[in-house]
Amino acid sequence: MSSTGIELAETTQPVVRRGKAAALWRRLKKDKFALLGGAILVIVILSAILAPVITHYDPYETKLEQRLLPPGSPGHWLGTDEMGRDLFTRLVYGARVSVMVGFVAVAIALFFGILVGLFAGYYGGWVDTIFMRCIDILMAFPYVLLAISIIAALGPGLLQAMVAISIVGIPYYARIVRGTVLSLRNKEFVEAEKALGASNLRIIFKHILPNTMAPIIVAATLDVGWMIIAAAGLSFLGLGAQPPTAEWGVMLSEGRKFLRVAPYVSLFPGICIFLVVLSLNLLGDGLRDALDPRLKQ
Missing domain, CATH: 1.20.5 (Single alpha-helices involved in coiled-coils or other helix-helix interfaces)
Incomplete structure (x- = not known):
């Protein structure tokens, strides 16, 4: 040329x-539900980033004389928790932790899952056998049980919980990428690159990887919601973030003791988790339809 x-x-x-x-x-x-999901997600992320601007309360400052104030109380429009901390402030700052954990956990799982899937699918043979048998071992355990086992080995904590759910998520992406690579590695553009003398790494990362991004983007968008739920669930069990961290799972766990007298303490973080996961699912469904080659016409 x-x-x-x-x-x-x-x-x-x-x-x-x-x-x-x-x-x-x-x-x-054209998908109004996807736009709605994206709008909710943007509002939550902006609220987390601008938390010090939105509220002037300290999420960790306790005022026992104001404990369990109901929603609509002067100065505390969502009420206070059992330690007198402003619930709205805790929710906004909790979004930083919960949403961040979901996205970072997906990014870690995505990175290692893509690498495993690319090399296993492209090289095949013993490389594919070794990588995929390791993936099969991970998938042999129930996801929650495997995450709890990893945290039991590492110790409880937010970082440990993030590592645990990341490891659990690796097989999901590895299998998606491997399946896509298997359908691409014998295509004409790959054979042409080999004929031109391109190295295997160049073919994998410059030509095959970009063609696997559509299913990866959809899978990652849908998986962030699952990661947020998993992290909140581990925190609820006392294995993830630890009190007094402003995190939605921790808030759920602390509020369950007061369900009879102050159900809103657990209700509001539960609604936040529901809305974020719903928005991610709506956005993921919209991206799946938009990226589906059969719908391009």
Whole structure:
């Protein structure tokens, strides 16, 4: 290929990517539920980032004389918990922890899952056998039981919980990526790259990986919600974030002692978890439909 042809190809690629992104946005914005999910998620993330601006209370400051104030109380429109801490402030700061754990855990699982799936699917043979048998071992255990076992070995804590649910999530992405790579590794563009002398790593990361991103994006979007629930569940059991950390699972656990006299202490963090997971599911469903090749026409 001439130098002019190479320059033209390099100039055309960004234009093609922008065209694909614009087409994806046009299909996605037709799904009103996906837009609703995205809007809820953006509001939650912005609230977490701007927490010091939104509320002036300290999420860890206790005022026992104001304990268990009902919603609508002066200065505390969502009430206070058993230690007199403002519930709205705890929810906003708790979003930082809960949402961050979900996204970071998915990012860690995604990184290792993609690597395992790419190499297992591309090389096949003994590489595929070793990698996938390790994945099968992880999948042989119930997810929650495996996460609890990992935390039992590492000790309770937010970081340990994040590591545990990340390890549990690796097989999910490894199998998705491997299946996609198996359908791509014998395609004409891969054979052409091999004929041109491209290295295996170049083929894997520059040509095969971009073609696996559509199912990965959808899977990751849907999985963030599961990670948030898993982290909150571990915190509820006393294995994740520890009191007095402002985290939705911890707030649920602390509020269960007062369900009869102050059910709102547990109700509000439960609603927050529900709304975030629902928004991620709606957004993930919309992305799945927008990225489905069968719907491009």
